[in-house]
Amino acid sequence: MTLTHVLHAVESLRGVTVRTPMLTSTALDQQVGRRVWVKAENQQLTGSFKVRGAYNALTALGAKDRRRGVIGASSGNHAAALAMAAHLYEVPATVVVPEDVPAVKRQAIEALGARIVTYNRYTGRREALVHELARRHGLAIVPSANDERVIAGAGTVAWEMLQEVPNLVAILVPVGGGGLAAGTALAATGHDPQFQVFGVEPTVADDTHRSLRIGRRIRIPPPVTIADGLGHAEPARIPFEVNQRLLTDIITVPEDAISEAMAYLWHHLRLVAEPSGAVALAGLLQATDRLPDGPIGVVVSGGNVGWTTYRTLLDIAMNRMETPPHAAPVLR
Structure with a gap:
């Protein structure tokens, strides 16, 4: 896969998805010692970035395959995104989700x-289960991550960030x-090899993190985390091949840091983030010294x-951290 795949997705999504805002906070900049731009994909259709990949995948399927119906599995956000994309194309969708999927995500899917x-x-x-249902009902499978079209759609988040702030040095x-x-x-x-x-x-x-350290995909016991959207036991194959080649590193964060990042986003940027959505900010706050000098993007x-x-x-x-001073968000 290359930047060209992402650029095709940009055209596929034009006029469909929301160009979500980039926000800044003076307090956050001062705390980490550099300019930080936060990409608010919580304001995307269905409340997450996932609709970018789902819609791009359905577009690439073609009309004949779409009409048969689509199926995908996820912890909730990809399922809602696939339901939205299918709704826009007026085709049937089946989604496979955990029994304990958060009610807010289930309600969005049902709606x-x-x-x-x-x-x-x-x-x-x-x-x-997904493959059995797809075979039985003749459905096209749209994975949550293990698909080039889905990956390319997700890449449009960073493409937009770099269009607005081309001097970012890391995301x-x-x-x-x-x-x-x-x-x-x-x-x-693709924007800058460095x-x-x-x-x-x-x-x-x-x-x-463990798989990249070893150099091959490994499976861990099913994790229990407040970040339900990130509770994977094994990396998906196609993304892992790209990440092995291009990802700089993985930062890991404890559960407390995730909830504190949620509170930080509310106080400084008035953003409501689910735990999975706040993890990248938790990484910034936990590992600032591992990042390059210059403006940083956080999704x-x-x-x-x-x-x-x-x-x-x-x-x-809030019981663990001092309430930070309020700084009004700046929209670019």
């Missing part, structure tokens, strides 16, 4: 008319299956979190 099939995230065989992104990291690396290193892209994972869900990848969960995590975080 878009997709058929929901559930599985146990700790004991179920998700991919086998931090959350890592689950690895599609967003791979797309970001393709877009950014550009640095850092993936950020929960410490308890560090399958990509807030999603904001689909229920009010009770959000309030609880912020209350816990």
